[in-house]
Amino acid sequence: MRRDDVEVNFFRAGGPGGQHRNKSETGVRIRHIATGIVVTATERRSRSQNLAVAFSRLEKKLDAHFLIPKVRRPTRPTRGSVTRRLTAKRRRSDRKRDRRPPGDD
Numbered sequence: 001m002r003r004d005d006v007e008v009n010f011f012r013a014g015g016p017g018g019q020h021r022n023k024s025e026t027g028v029r030i031r032h033i034a035t036g037i038v039v040t041a042t043e044r045r046s047r048s049q050n051l052a053v054a055f056s057r058l059e060k061k062l063d064a065h066f067l068i069p070k071v072r073r074p075t076r077p078t079r080g081s082v083t084r085r086l087t088a089k090r091r092r093s094d095r096k097r098d099r100r101p102p103g104d105d
Contacts, residue, residue, distance in 0.1 A: 007031045008030050009029040009030075010026070010027065010029075011025055018045075027050060028042075028054040030055065035062070040054065
C-alpha cells in the first residue's frame with residue numbers, strides 16, 4: 001500500500017487520558033481512497049502509536065475486502081462413512097429398545 005492510496009487525518013480524541021489527550025490531536029482516521037474504507041484509532045495517548053494501530057486495522061480490512069472465497073465443490077459421503085453411520089444408528093436403536101419394559105413391543 002502506497003502513501004498516495006490513503007488519506008490520513010488527525011483529530012482530538014477526547015476521553016480519558018488527561019490534558020495531553022484532550023488538547024492534542026492524537027486521534028487518527030485513515031481512509032483508503034480506492035475502496036472508501038475508513039478506520040480510526042483513538043485509544044492511545046500517542047499519535048504515532050495510534051497511526052500504527054490504524055494502519056494495521058486498515059491492512060486487515062483491505063485483506064478481508066479483497067479476499068476471494070474458495071469455491072466449494074459439493075462432495076458425497078463415502079460408502080464407509082455411510083455404513084458406519086447406519087450401524088451406529090442401528091446399535092443405538094437396539095440399546096434403546098432393550099431399555100423398554102417387556103410387553104411394550
